[in-house]
Amino acid sequence: MMAGSHLLSGLRVIDITRNLPGPFATRMLADLGAEVIKVEPPEGDPARALGPLFKSLNDGKDCRTLDFKLESDRAQLRDWLASADVLLEGFRPGVMASMGLDFETLKVLNPKLVMCSITGYGQQGLWSHRAGHDLNYMAMSGALDQMRSAQGEATLSNIQWGDLAGGSSMACIATLAAVFSAQRTGIGCHVDVSMTHGLWAHQVMPQATGAMLAPMLGKLPGAREDLLNGALPCYNLYTTQDGRSLAIGSLEHKFWKATCDVLQQPDWSQQHWQRGLMPNSPESNQLRDQLAALIATQPLSHWAERFAEVDACVTPVLTLGEAQAHPLFTDEQARQPWTITP
Structure with missing residues (x-):
């Protein structure tokens, strides 16, 4: 039940x-x-x-x-x-x-x-x-x-x-x-x-962030220009060597620092929106491109293993079949969208 x-x-x-x-x-x-x-x-x-x-x-x-x-x-x-x-x-x-x-x-x-x-x-x-x-x-x-x-x-x-x-x-x-x-x-x-x-x-975020970024862009943000759809290097999807995708969701600086440690890029740790890196700026876009180039040097399995035990909000993008077989969803109770306890 x-x-x-x-x-x-x-x-x-x-x-x-x-x-x-x-x-x-x-x-x-x-x-x-x-x-x-x-x-x-x-x-x-x-x-x-x-x-x-x-x-x-x-x-x-x-x-x-x-x-x-x-x-x-x-x-x-x-x-x-x-x-x-x-x-x-x-x-x-x-x-x-x-x-x-x-x-x-x-x-x-x-x-x-x-x-x-x-x-x-x-x-x-x-x-x-x-x-x-x-x-x-x-x-x-x-x-x-x-x-x-x-x-x-x-x-x-x-x-x-x-x-x-x-x-x-x-x-x-x-x-x-x-x-x-x-x-x-x-x-x-x-x-x-x-x-x-x-x-x-439901478009709470894009309406709010779009209004915030529009004065900087001179228009409402488009593809990869809004805060959570690609403007931030620390919150983005990156293609791996084998054509798969890695989800980096290090929105908070502490998670971004942990990500940079795993990537062995300590100089990147202070390049973060919470440390003044403006979204859509040349510096931010350059960091995004550098990160993309690094992630592309290894297959998804490599990055999944490197981040498996690191609390950095970095995860592989699973196929539907992989998600169905993942331990997160194999237990029947875990399949429920809610747990209600008296």
Whole structure:
């Protein structure tokens, strides 16, 4: 049993979402002990075509089938909602109302109901009715532009940050807050989650550091120009002799000093942003290039061994297969995103 799996015991959640954002949100609720009824259309959730994905998202849920084209099935859903605490839906704005399942109707049936709607751009506004996927939400929020390669090309992330961070996590947090309020007041509410705006909210660092560095650059930072996307020699990715990558995250000076000791470059230890080395300055860029040249002289295994026992925030960039086999993740308890102890 997963740690903390009893905390939401008694919470009844009806999930009529599909694909990734909603199902991952309710999987987290299920992991914490909620009873989750997953409602699928007759043809099944599209994620069923990817068996391992569907199992990962929906294991432990009570999967049921309804056809929302049928009034009898919509009536069945209303019956379930009469005793539910939460409804999660992911249709475009207006679809729920067209089926007689809008929040104004449902709250008459169940005043304590919390309804969470996850959409790409929110229930209202200029883009509310537009279609989109994770890539579009990443692109429109400005998040994708923060993930450019060293050559300045935009890159595709294999983590669906819009769906999961902007959607699932925001939905889970806001829904639990709404449930907490409903349990105290007896009054539910409608939670409107926009994945694009959720991603915008996650850009705390680039918005803050970008504003700080813009006067020096004469523009907002681009690829390798912001504080944590490549401007600092001490916080960067470096290519090794065998074409792999080493992550140097020595953001604090004490870690940078330890890194320089391992690299046998004591003269570099005082060249650090906490010691006055300005990001994007010629001196900083020169140090970054010198460090890159040094890391390129040895394979990743060499550097991984050298830094294995050194507390310097330096790690190899593992492949997914290597991460799966790493002792950090082989223990079942270590796979849990949280540990909750009474």
